[in-house]
Amino acid sequence: MIGFALKEGWLSFRNLGLLGLLTLLTLIITLTLFGLTITGYAILQEWNRGLLGRFEIEAFFKDAADTTQIETALTTIRRHPYVKTARFISRNEAAKRFNAEFGMDILDVLQYNPLPASIVVTLATDTYPQIAWQSVANALKDCPGIDEVIYEGELLSQLQNLYQDIGQKSALAVGTTLLISIVLSVLTVMGAIKSRMEFIRVILLSGGTRWMARGPFTALGFYYGLFSGLVAGAITYAVFKFLIYGWGIQAKPGLLILGGLIAAGILIGALSASFAAGRWIKEV
């Protein structure tokens, strides 16, 4: 039965009309957009991880902070799940850094060392940026003897908003094209059903069940989905590889996206066709 449905579905698919071509194109656009969105998201995730590895949180101690408070702060923050490293910089080391960076001894200039001791924290790269930065910054603020915590919070918030904005617009675009492609798939299969009423009649009057009559049209949707998924998958995969090799971005999914798009295409095509067949193939 499946062999019959696939064979008959293929015969219909080969006689692709204008509406069929339009359906195919829309499905390809939908799936490509979907694939590129996932690819973009995967790349942004990698970029985020890169950012996390590069940025640091600095917590400055009060002048009056004693050794116990400093050790407590260091121990607390090193135990924090989002923290990769936490390094203590004493007032003397801070002065040496100032000297190395600006070429003058601060003690010569001010006759005293105004630079506070601090902890410099780097974050684990497998965490969600916004949550990680805020959590670690808050933990530092709660430590005894800490005067001020500095990190690029504003920049991270802006980046976070940008991700969300891109995500929402991509989802809207994918949703819209998905809706259009479903409608077109349904219309295409409806057209195929209307043009093959005699074929359906022969099947039903020869003792075929409604499922037997629907099978070839569901298979037609399957082919639309399969073909669109293959093309969209190939485009997305090519873009993905270009970004990885061309821009040196490290990201993992690759073939998973290709498989996912083919599966999504088959699902959209077969379900739309199945709906159309159920709606327009009537008993005789």
Place this chain on the structure above:
Amino acid sequence: MLKLLNVSFHYPGGAGVNGISLELRPSDFALLVGRTGAGKTTLLKLISLELTPDAGDLTLEKFRTSSMKDAHKPLWRRRLGIVHQNLQLLEDRSVLENVRLAAICEPNLNHAKARALKVLSRVHLSHKIHSYPPQLSTGEQQRAAIARALVNEPFLLLADEPVSNLDALTSAGIIDLLHHCSQSGMAVLVATHQPERFESVKPIVYKMDDGRVFRQ
């Protein structure tokens, strides 16, 4: 056995059939005769379950319409072979594909093909299996339609005006073919307005008039 008991059906316009009762046994060769609009095609559509009777009961072997579920409709139809008046051959399919398509319930495609080839040989169309319906003569098209009706080895063969557009010689060939079917154990019911063409096979004749049937 096919048995109709007081079967009635009315179209919204009023025409139809009224209280039809008839019975066909294996090897029966029966004609439904009557003028155009007498209800012959309606009766054939009732037997093939294309129409649902308003009243009465149809029995085909172990199935009865009055107690039959919708799911049994295909099983009923697998026991019928139908030759439509306009033949309804698919023009974009070869003769072999047309016949094989009707063997839809055969799960193995190769077996379906073997059955189609066998039945095409029986109607003497083995040499035309790769031809398309428009490439066939009217008589050959009729034979192809009969082959399609026979491929499921039905109990009952229904033929609607099978010789109406054929010359006398071709018509005789088709009648001979239908007669062979009945001799092999199949019941054959032919709707026709040319009963005289069938005299040679001594059929049972049911005359239809104004939606009623009378055995002659």
